[in-house]
Amino acid sequence: MIKKHNETNYINIFIALFLIASIAQSYNYSIFFIYFNTYIRFILNYVFGLTIFYFIIKNFNERNFVINNSKKIFYFLLIYFSIYILFAIINSEDYWDYKYLFEHYIPWIFTFFAIFLGLNFKEHLKEFKKIFLILFFSFFILFFENGDEAFVIIFSSLFFFLFLANYLSFRYKILIIILSVIILFSDVGTWRTNQLRLFYFLLLFFFNFLILSFPNLLIRIYSILLLFVPIIILVSFVFFDFDFFVYLTTLDLKFITTENTRTFILNDILEHYNHTNSSYLFGSGGQSYFFTNFMQDSMTHYNKIARYAVESGFMNLFLKNGLFGIFLLLIINFLSIKNCLTLSKNTFSKKLALAISFGWIIFFIEIPMTLQISSFLFFYLIGIGLSKDFLEMKDDEIKELLNK
Secondary structure, three states: OHHHHHHHHHHHHHHHHHHHHHHHHHHHHOOHHHHOHHHHHHHHHHHHHHHHHHHHHHOOOHHHEOOHHHHHHHHHHHHHHHHHHHHHHHHOOOHHHHHHHHHHHHHHHHHHOHHHHHHOHHHHHHHHHHHHHHHHHHHHHHHHHHOHHHHHHHOOOHHHHHHHHHHOOHHHHHHHHHHHHHHHOOOOOOOHHHHHHHHHHHHHHHOHHHHHOOOHHHHHHHHHHHHHHHHHHHHHHHHOOOOHHHHHOOOOOOOOOOOOOOHHHHHHHHHHHHOOOOEOOOEOOOOOOEEOOOOHHHOHHHOOOEEOOOOOHHHHHHHHHHHHHHHHHHHHHHHHHHHHHHOOOOOHHHHHHHHHHHHHHHHHHHOOOOOOHHHHHHHHHHHHHOEHHHHOOOHHHHHHHHOO
């Protein structure tokens, strides 16, 4: 009885973590942002952090790591980011350095621990319908009055439920698809990255049978190519003077914005490296900022014409943790995908490999370093691919648990 009670507590904690991350992402678009900006965000960040640490300490289970290499990389990343936090605190110089560090960089590292939560994916399966209904009813009632843009942000985790939808009951399928289509074709004009993500997962949903029939080798080649796309773009820009984003602006694509908001970021960050003692390999530190001529008019509130972060999680990681940080995250993505395609006993893992590799592309395009549901799910999906329990599950078992 005590064991069952503890399991229930852990599940409730997981639901709370999922909802806190969802609230954090939609917070800027709610009425609470007007009155309780920094204070509410700080509370959300560190309630999330303390809760996820409590969850891990009370529910620690190393056996869920499918191979030792995954476990070693995970622990190394924990040590690595802990050292970067320590040095960032030491090297912070003023209020804005500390504010960014404690309000964004450290909370983003909290979301990294979602990898551990993903290891326990089997325990969470039957809870996702409950989470979806809580999001739908409570957030719809509380936040929809703030407009279409808020509605889109609130359901930024919808792609994850769309990812599970093939295994859900018919009524959940219909509700998730209807919501996805509404958001996909809502002309809010501000978040085409989310539209791109929904479009991709709709393709995975409607072509589920075809995708599951693909050979694992084909999916593996495709996934590895996606993992290296951001690296190729960065290398092409630095060494071959080829700007992919300028090329992209010449295309007329519905779900990819033709507005070039990335070239100046690449230029500014590279300029930062060229004029400081920072190392390309190890970055400038979690507290670092870069000077920007492009956005100088809007940056003067920092008392220095500078930015601490950009929309691209990949470029943030490059600025703060360097190429070594990018390499470490790339490795753990690769290991998760490899497990899905070589060790799994279910065909659902094929879609998971496609989701993880595409998540890396979204991380390159637009997942800022801060606490939000997109960051949480980015790491959570990786954790699922490292989970021995998940990889040993059969498709029927996944479907059964999801529909309990």
